[in-house]
Amino acid sequence: xxAIENRYIDREKSWLAFNFRVLxxxxxxxxxxxxxxxxxxxxxxxxxxxxxxxYAAIRRLSISGEKSDKIIGDTSPQELIRSITDTVIEQQSExxxxxxVIEKELEKEGIFIINESQLTREQQHFAHDxxxxxxxxxxxxxxxxxxxxxxxxKDTSGYLAIKxxxxxxxxxxxxxxxxxxxxxxxxxxxxxxxxxxxxxxPSNSDKQYVILLDDVIRFNLDSIFNIFDYESxxxxxxxxxxxxQLELDSELNKSFIExxxxxxxxxxxxEPVRFVYDQSIDKDTLKFFLHRMGINSKDxxxxxxxxxNRRDYMDFPNLGRFDxxxxxxxxxxxxxxxxxxxxxxTIENRDFLINTPYQSYAYIIKFLREAALDPRVTAIKITLYxxxxxxxxxxxxxxxxxxxxxxxxxxxxxxxxDEASNIYYAEMMQTEGIELIFGVKGLxxxxxxxxxxxxxxxxxxxxxxxxxxxNFNESTAKVYTDVTLLTSHQQILKEASKVFEFxxxxxxxxxxxxxxxxxxxxxxxxxxxxDREIVNASLGKEAYIKLKMNSLSDTKMIDKLYEASRAGVKxxxxxxxxxxxxxxxxxxxxxxxxxxxxxxxxxxxRVYIFANDGDPEVFISSADFMTRNLxxxxxxxxxxxxxxxxxxxIDVFEIxxxxxxxxxxxxxxLDNKYRLRGDNPVFRAQQETYNYYRDKIEVITExx
Numbered sequence: 001x002x003a004i005e006n007r008y009i010d011r012e013k014s015w016l017a018f019n020f021r022v023l024x025x026x027x028x029x030x031x032x033x034x035x036x037x038x039x040x041x042x043x044x045x046x047x048x049x050x051x052x053x054x055y056a057a058i059r060r061l062s063i064s065g066e067k068s069d070k071i072i073g074d075t076s077p078q079e080l081i082r083s084i085t086d087t088v089i090e091q092q093s094e095x096x097x098x099x100x101v102i103e104k105e106l107e108k109e110g111i112f113i114i115n116e117s118q119l120t121r122e123q124q125h126f127a128h129d130x131x132x133x134x135x136x137x138x139x140x141x142x143x144x145x146x147x148x149x150x151x152x153x154k155d156t157s158g159y160l161a162i163k164x165x166x167x168x169x170x171x172x173x174x175x176x177x178x179x180x181x182x183x184x185x186x187x188x189x190x191x192x193x194x195x196x197x198x199x200x201x202p203s204n205s206d207k208q209y210v211i212l213l214d215d216v217i218r219f220n221l222d223s224i225f226n227i228f229d230y231e232s233x234x235x236x237x238x239x240x241x242x243x244x245q246l247e248l249d250s251e252l253n254k255s256f257i258e259x260x261x262x263x264x265x266x267x268x269x270x271e272p273v274r275f276v277y278d279q280s281i282d283k284d285t286l287k288f289f290l291h292r293m294g295i296n297s298k299d300x301x302x303x304x305x306x307x308x309n310r311r312d313y314m315d316f317p318n319l320g321r322f323d324x325x326x327x328x329x330x331x332x333x334x335x336x337x338x339x340x341x342x343x344x345x346t347i348e349n350r351d352f353l354i355n356t357p358y359q360s361y362a363y364i365i366k367f368l369r370e371a372a373l374d375p376r377v378t379a380i381k382i383t384l385y386x387x388x389x390x391x392x393x394x395x396x397x398x399x400x401x402x403x404x405x406x407x408x409x410x411x412x413x414x415x416x417x418d419e420a421s422n423i424y425y426a427e428m429m430q431t432e433g434i435e436l437i438f439g440v441k442g443l444x445x446x447x448x449x450x451x452x453x454x455x456x457x458x459x460x461x462x463x464x465x466x467x468x469x470x471n472f473n474e475s476t477a478k479v480y481t482d483v484t485l486l487t488s489h490q491q492i493l494k495e496a497s498k499v500f501e502f503x504x505x506x507x508x509x510x511x512x513x514x515x516x517x518x519x520x521x522x523x524x525x526x527x528x529x530x531d532r533e534i535v536n537a538s539l540g541k542e543a544y545i546k547l548k549m550n551s552l553s554d555t556k557m558i559d560k561l562y563e564a565s566r567a568g569v570k571x572x573x574x575x576x577x578x579x580x581x582x583x584x585x586x587x588x589x590x591x592x593x594x595x596x597x598x599x600x601x602x603x604x605x606r607v608y609i610f611a612n613d614g615d616p617e618v619f620i621s622s623a624d625f626m627t628r629n630l631x632x633x634x635x636x637x638x639x640x641x642x643x644x645x646x647x648x649x650i651d652v653f654e655i656x657x658x659x660x661x662x663x664x665x666x667x668x669x670l671d672n673k674y675r676l677r678g679d680n681p682v683f684r685a686q687q688e689t690y691n692y693y694r695d696k697i698e699v700i701t702e703x704x
Contacts, residue, residue, distance in 0.1 A: 007562070007588070008580045009668060011553045012054055012080060016087050017670040018577045019046045021598040023091060024664075024672060027098045033109065034316060034324040035600070036102050041314030043095060047088065048311060051274040052155065052244035053416065055084060055300065059243070059273050085300045092276075096305045110207045111319060115306075116219035123201045123209065124219070130199060131220040135213070138192035141224055145185050150292040153188070155242040158309040160217060160235040161277075162187035163285045167231045185228070186288055189217060189235070197312040200319065208319050212307060236281035238289060239308040241274035244416065279303035326600050331360035332693045343367045343486070344374065344454065344464050351642040352486045355652065356470075357601060358693050361477035364484060365392050367466065371452050372400035379406040379453040381500045383445055386418045387425055388475040394425050398432045410437040410503050412445045437503045440634060443519060445503065447636040448472065448484075448622045451496045463493035467638040469605045469620050480604040481686075483620050483649070485638060489514075492638065499636060518635035522623055523556070525637075529610050529617070530560050530569075536613050537568040544570040546609040546653050551578040551624045558625075565591040574656050576603040578626075579666040594666035595675060597659055599686045607649050608637070618646045652689055659685030 025031055026039035062077035075083075103113055119127055142151050153159055166183040191197075191214055199216055201209040217224075218235050225233060275295045277286060295301065318325060337343065337352050343366055346352070354363055371377045380400050387394060401407045409429055413422050426436055439445045448468035456462045470482030487493065491514055498510040499517060509520060516525045530545065537543035545564060552558065552573065558581045565571055565588070573579070573594035583592040597603050606621040623635035640646045656663075661684040663675040677683075 006585075006668070007582065008555055008558060009582055009666075009670065010075065010080070011578055011580055012058070012084060013087070013670060014553075014578045014580055015050060015054065016084070016091070017672060018596065018598075019043055019050070020091060021596060021664055021672050022046060023095055023098065025598055026095070026102070032324050032326055033102060033105055034318060034321065035326050036098075037313045037316045040095060040099060040102070041311045041316070043091075044309070045311035045314065047091075048155075048241060049244075049417070051241040051300065055081070056243035056245060056271075056273045058084075059271075060245075081300070085302070088300065089302055092302055092304055095310070099305075099310070109321070109324065111210070111321070112207060113210050113212070114201075114215075115211065116215040119201075119211070119219065122204070123211075126202050127199075127211065127216050127219050128223075131216055131223065134195060135192065135216060135220070136223070138194055139217070139224070140190040140192075141187060143185060143187045144288075144292065151188070153238075153240045153293070154190075155240050155244075157193060158191040158214070159238050159240075160189040160191065160214065161238045161281065161285055161289055162189060162221070162225075163234045163282060164225060164228055164230045165232045167229050184284070185230075186285065187225070189224070191217065191309075196315065196317070197309070198315075198317055200317055210317065210319075214307060234282065234285075236278040236285065237306065237308050238278070238281075239276040240272050240293070241276075243271045243273050274300040274302060276302045276304045276308050278306055278308075280306070329357075329690055331357055331362075332690070332697060334359050334363060335696050337363060337486075339363070339366055343370055344452075344488075347464065347486050347488050348462075351489065351640075351645055353645045353648060354484045354486065355605075355689075355693065356477040356482055356484070357479060358481075358690050361474050363486070364466065364472065364477075365396060365474065367486065368393065368396035368450075369399065371454075371464070372396050372403055372405065374454065376456065377405055377452060377454045379408070379451075381408040381449075381451040381497070382410070382472065383447050383449045384409055384411045384422070384425070384472060385446060385448070386471040386473050386476070387421060388473045389421075391425065392474055393472045394429065397434060398429065401429075401433050407434045408437065408500065409434055410439065410445055410500065412439055414439070414444055437500075440503060440506050443632060443634050444628075445634040446622055446629065447499065447517075447634050449496050449499060449636055451493060451500060462488070463490055463497070464488050465493050465496055467492075467496070467620065467636060469607070469622060479600075480602045481689075483605045483607065485620060485640070485645070489641065496636075499634070502634070514639055516619065516621075516637035516639075518623055518629060518633055519631050522635060522637060523630040526557070526608070526625075527560055529608075530564050532612070533569045533610055534564050534567040536611070537564070541613040542611050543568070543613070544572070544609075544611040546572045546607075546650075546657075547625070548574040548603075548605060548607045548653055548656065549621075549624045550576050550604060550606065551626050553578050553580040554625050554627045554630055555580070557630070561592060562588050565589045572653075572657055573666070574603070574653070575666060581666070582668045583666060585668075595657070595659070595663045596666060596672075597656060597663050597685055599662040599684070601686055603656075606637075607653060609650060609653060616646065616650060618649050620649070651692065655688050655692060656685045658683050658688075662686070 022039055022043045026036045058077050058080055062081055164185040195213055197213050199211050199213060201211055203209050214237060221233050221235060272295050334352055334354055337346060371380055397407050411422055411426050413419055430436055450466045452464040454462045466484050466486045468482060468484035470480055495512050495515045502510060516522050533543045533545055552575050561571055569591060571592040575594055576596050579594055583589050583594040608619040608621060610617045618640040619637045621637035623629040623637060629635050640649060660675045660677045660680055661682060664672045
C-alpha cells in the first residue's frame with residue numbers, strides 16, 4: 001500500500017486548487033466577457049475569506065508553536081504558511097494577467113476601463129463634479145505622521161496609501177534646500193463602500209467608458225490635500241485581511257445576541273494575516289505602513305497590481321450589454337405542483353423535489369405563505385442559517401405569527417460573516433412574537449429543516465415540511481444548485497420534530513429510523529452504508545457509491561472509501577471544492593474517480609447514492625464529508641422514498657458525471673485537468689440538467 005504521507009491531499013492546497021478552477025473560468029474565452037469579470041470577483045472574494053478563516057487559523061498555530069493534525073497533517077504551520085503565500089502570489093499574478101486580457105477584449109467590444117490620466121475634458125468635469133457631489137461627503141481621510149496610534153484599517157475596505165512630499169520652506173537658501181531632507185507626510189484614504197466601485201462615464205460616441213472609484217479619488221487628490229504645500233503626491237492601493245475568529249464574551253448577564261454582536265464588533269480588531277499592496281509603491285511608503293501596522297514575516301505580504309478588492313468585479317455594471325453575459329434561464333415549473341392551488345393539499349398525495357435554480361424557488365415561499373394563512377395550521381418550525389437581504393422567508397414567518405401560529409425559529413447567529421444580518425433578523429422576529437432558539441452549545445446548526453403542524457378536517461394532527469441541501473435564501477437560490485424535498489411523510493416529519501426538541505433540550509438524545517442526524521449518527525450511518533457496499537462487492541452483488549458534495553476532507557471517511565475501493569466497489573465522486581482523497585492509486589483507490597464542476601451556477605447540493613444490490617438508497621443532505629459536518633454541527637440527511645424522485649436524483653447525478661465541458665479531475669497533482677471529450681459530443685452538465693427538467697415538462701404537455 002502507498003506510504004501514509006501520500007494518502008491525503010492537504011486541505012488548504014486543495015482549496016487553493018478549487019479557487020484556481022474559478023480563475024480558470026475567468027480565463028476561459030468561451031465564457032462571456034462580463035461573466036469572466038464576475039469570476040475574477042468570485043476568485044478574489046473566495047481568497048479573502050480563505051485568509052480570514054483558514055490562513056488565520058494556521059497563523060495562530062504558527063505563533064503558538066502548537067500543531068494540529070486536523071488542520072495541517074504532517075506539515076509544520078510555518079512551512080504551510082510559506083507554501084500558501086507562494087501559491088497565492090502565483091495565482092494573484094495570473095489573475096492580473098487574465099484581467100489585462102479581459103480588458104483588451106472589452107475594448108474590442110467598445111468598453112473601456114480607463115484611469116484618471118485618460119479622461120477627456122468632458123469626463124474630467126464629470127469626475128470632478130461626481131467627486132464633489134457623491135464621493136467627498138463619504139470620504140474618510142487620515143493624516144498619519146503625528147498620530148500616536150495607527151488607525152484601524154478594516155479588512156472589508158480598500159485604502160489609498162498617500163505620500164505627500166512637502167515643498168522646502170521659502171526662507172531656505174538654494175544650498176539649504178538641497179541639503180535639507182524633504183518633509184514627507186503620509187495619509188490614508190478609505191475608499192467608500194457605499195458608492196459603486198465602477199463609475200460609468202459620459203461619452204459622445206458609441207463607446208462606453210468606465211472608471212474605478214479609486215481613480216476618481218486619485219483625479220481629485222488636490223481637492224483633498226490643497227491645504228498642504230506639497231511638491232508631489234502619490235497614491236497606491238493597499239488592503240488588509242484580518243483574522244475572522246469570533247471571540248465570545250463570557251459575561252453571564254449578557255444575552256447570546258449581545259455576546260455575538262459584541263464579538264462581531266471586536267472582529268474588526270483581529271490580527272492582520274495578509275497585506276496586499278500595489279507593487280509600484282515607493283519603498284519608503286511601504287516600509288512606513290508595514291512598520292506602523294505591525295505587519296511582519298508571519299503575515300502573508302502579497303505584491304499586487306494597481307487595484308485590489310477585486311471582489312467588486314462581481315458587481316461590474318452590465319452597461320446594457322446582455323450579449324456579454326450568460327443568457328438568463330427562466331426557472332422551470334415543477335411537474336404536478338401548481339402555484340395556483342394548495343401546495344399542502346398536493347403534497348399529501350406524494351413527495352415533490354425542487355432543484356434550484358433549474359426550477360422555481362417560488363414554491364418554497366408559496367408553501368410558507370400558505371401555511372401562514374391556513375387557519376388549520378397551528379405551528380411552524382424552521383432552521384435558518386444564511387438569509388437573503390430582504391428575506392421573504394422571514395416575512396412569511398412574521399405573517400404566520402401575526403395570524404396566531406406558533407412560530408419557532410432556530411437561527412444560527414454564528415453563521416460566519418452573516419452574524420450581523422442574522423442578529424438583525426433575530427431581533428426583528430423576536431419583536432413580532434416569534435420564539436427563537438439560538439442553537440446548541442458547542443455546535444453550529446447547519447441543518448435545513450421546516451416542520452409544520454396542521455389539524456385536518458377530522459381533527460387529527462397532520463405534519464408537512466421540507467428538507468433541503470441549501471440555505472433558505474431566495475437570493476442564493478438563483479445561483480446555487482440545491483435540492484429541496486417537499487413532503488408529508490409522517491414518520492420523517494415526526495423525526496424532524498425530534499430535531500427541534502434536541503435544539504431545546506440538548507441533553508436528551510433521540511433515536512432516528514429515517515433521518516440521519518449529526519453529530520451523533522451521521523458518521524456511523526454512512527460508514528455502515530459503505531460497509532454494506534463492501535460486503536455486497538465481496539459477494540459478487542451490484543455495488544457502487546455515487547457521492548455529490550461540496551468538500552471531502554475527513555480522513556476517516558476517506559479511509560473507508562479507500563477500503564471500499566480495494567474491495568472492488570466502484571466509486572464516483574462529484575466534489576466541487578476541497579477533495580483530500582487521492583483517486584486512481586493502485587492498491588488504494590483504483591476504483592475511485594473524482595471530478596469537480598465549476599460553471600455558471602455554484603454546485604452546492606449534497607446527494608448520496610448507494611447501490612444496495614440493485615435497489616438504490618438515495619439521500620439528500622446538509623452535510624459534507626468534513627469533520628466539522630460529521631462531528632461538530634447539527635446536520636440532517638434525509639432518505640428519498642419516492643421512486644420517481646429517487647430516479648430523478650440518480651439521473652441528475654449521471655448528467656453531472658457525463659459532463660465534459662466544465663468538469664475537471666481531482667488528482668494528487670492539483671493540476672485541474674479538464675475531462676477530455678475525445679470522440680464524445682459536447683456535454684455541458686448544467687445546461688443538460690436544465691434540458692432534462694425542460695423535457696419533463698414537454699413530455700407531460702404532449703401527453704395532455
